Amino acid sequence: MLTIDKLNFSYGDLKVLWDINLEVHEGEIVTVVGANGAGKSTTLKNISRLVKPTSGSITFQGEDIEKLESHQVVERGIVQVPEGRKIFPEMTVLENLRMGSYIKSARKAREANVERVFGMFPRLKEREKQLGGTMSGGEQQMLAIARGLMANPKLLLMDEPSLGLSPLFVKIIFEIIQEINRQGVTILLVEQNVFQSLKIAHRAYVLETGRVVLTGEGNDLLSNEHVKKAFLGM
Structure with missing residues (x-):
């Protein structure tokens, strides 16, 4: 590959x-x-x-x-989840996720992918309206990974x-x-x-x-x- x-x-x-x-x-x-x-x-x-x-x-x-x-x-x-998480602290969890689907192919499946990653990360679903910068380090790392998955990586x-x-x-x-x-x-x-x-x-x-x-x-x-x-x- x-x-x-x-x-x-x-x-x-x-x-x-x-x-x-x-x-x-x-x-x-x-x-x-x-x-x-x-x-x-x-x-x-x-x-x-x-x-x-x-x-x-x-x-x-x-x-x-x-x-x-x-x-x-x-x-x-090819999608990278960067060191140090690099989430958008002033955006909500949901807004961070949507930023992960900016490429054309991922945009079409954006809402389906939101539901998919919320299924994988129930804690993010509970906090979908919370600002990313107010979450714990572990929660931010979950968000960074989930945001990466929004681009449908191979x-x-x-x-x-x-x-x-x-x-x-x-x-x-x-x-x-x-x-x-x-x-x-x-x-x-x-x-x-x-x-x-x-x-x-x-x-x-x-x-x-x-x-x-x-x-x-x-x-x-x-x-x-x-x-x-x-x-x-x-």
């Missing part, structure tokens, strides 16, 4: 990504884990076309997306969805990720919560200082000695 081949990226003179190779197959949850500053979020920004690679290629369903603009990437079915990019949340909401968010995947959405997940993300991943990549150092099935990497020592404190 998604293929990244020898991706390199620099912020000016600072090189951040080095020959990244990564694949996501339809129906998978693929996790990219690593310490802060490893290049995880930058990888997602390259896929979303928020930044442009120095070199390398990115293809989605056989199409080279390197020359596309960000809105065209969304139209192809591939959902999720950037640190558990960041800053209580243990209870972390558990809820990872359950939501699995449920979205069961409903047919392929997921590329970037996470610092290595244990939880590897536990739900079909496959995973470990990034260190902008390089892929390990790849494999999620459960296999959980038992890898390097992963246990570097990320799990074992």
